[in-house]
Amino acid sequence: MSLAGWGAPELLALALAFALGSVLGGQIVGHLRALNLRESGSGNLGATNMLRAGGTGPALLVLAIDAGKGALASSVIPLWLPQQALLPYACGLAAVLGHVYSPLAGGRGGKGAATALGSAVVLLPAGVGFAAAGFALLLIASGYVGLSMVCASLLLLLHTTCFSAHGFWSPAGAYAAALALLLLWTHRHNLARNLAGRENRFERVMLLRRRSRD
Numbered sequence: 363m364s365l366a367g368w369g370a371p372e373l374l375a376l377a378l379a380f381a382l383g384s385v386l387g388g389q390i391v392g393h394l395r396a397l398n399l400r401e402s403g404s405g406n407l408g409a410t411n412m413l414r415a416g417g418t419g420p421a422l423l424v425l426a427i428d429a430g431k432g433a434l435a436s437s438v439i440p441l442w443l444p445q446q447a448l449l450p451y452a453c454g455l456a457a458v459l460g461h462v463y464s465p466l467a468g469g470r471g472g473k474g475a476a477t478a479l480g481s482a483v484v485l486l487p488a489g490v491g492f493a494a495a496g497f498a499l500l501l502i503a504s505g506y507v508g509l510s511m512v513c514a515s516l517l518l519l520l521h522t523t524c525f526s527a528h529g530f531w532s533p534a535g536a537y538a539a540a541l542a543l544l545l546l547w548t549h550r551h552n553l554a555r556n557l558a559g560r561e562n563r564f565e566r567v568m569l570l571r572r573r574s575r576d
Contacts, residue, residue: 371443372452379435379453383460386471387427388412391420408472410507410564425476432457432480451537454481458541462548473548475511478541482518486534489521505563508552515542 388399388407395416399407402415409428413421435457440449458478464471482490497514501507519538528534546553555561 368446372446372449375439375443375449375453376456379439379456380460382431382435382439383457383477384464384466384471385427385431386461386464386467387424387476388472389467390427391416391424395420404562406472407467409476428461428472428476429480429483431461432477432482433484434480436481436484448533450485451533454478454485455537455540455544457481458544462544473508473511474544475515475548478515478545482538482541485537486518486522486526486528489518489526489538492521492525493518501564502568505565505568506552506556506561507564508549508561509556512542512545512549512553515545518542 386407387409388411391397391412392399392407397412397416397420399405399411399415403411404414405411409421409425412424432454436450436454439453440446443449458474458481461471461477462474463469479490482493493514496517497510500513501510504510515538519535519542522528522532522534522538523530526534530539552561
């Protein structure tokens, strides 16, 4: 499998996936709630900031929109070119890039984690379960959302490389590696604040810490 023979139909599919990814759940729900996430909390357009600024219901809606478009990009858009086995992975990545660099947000979209999740659920469901378990454990223990997201992407790559039939040198391996690198990039400021000891904790999910206080 390679990119040889790709032409206008494949490029159109990627463009559609990018356009779908550029529709941001944070903007849609923020508009419905008369809430500008750029002026609230961290200023990010994702579900975590919506949870802080607008509550659980709006945050879940943002998550559903952003994850849903990743799933649609990897499952529905490639259907019209079923012979192109690489296209679902490429469309998933295009949707994540559309979210991160959304023209509808002046090129400053979200960090791409939810859209990556939706795409990976379609393409690497077993790896997502493995990564989600690691994400939940680290988040409960540390309260650091960004760090937990990055570690989850690395766990997805680890599972694809070592515990699946795909392996690293495969379309799935390249896809998982690209997601991990992209999420490392979009969360670089979070990681820098972690190293400097200045990153905010999401204490509402730190169940172990709550119990120790009780």
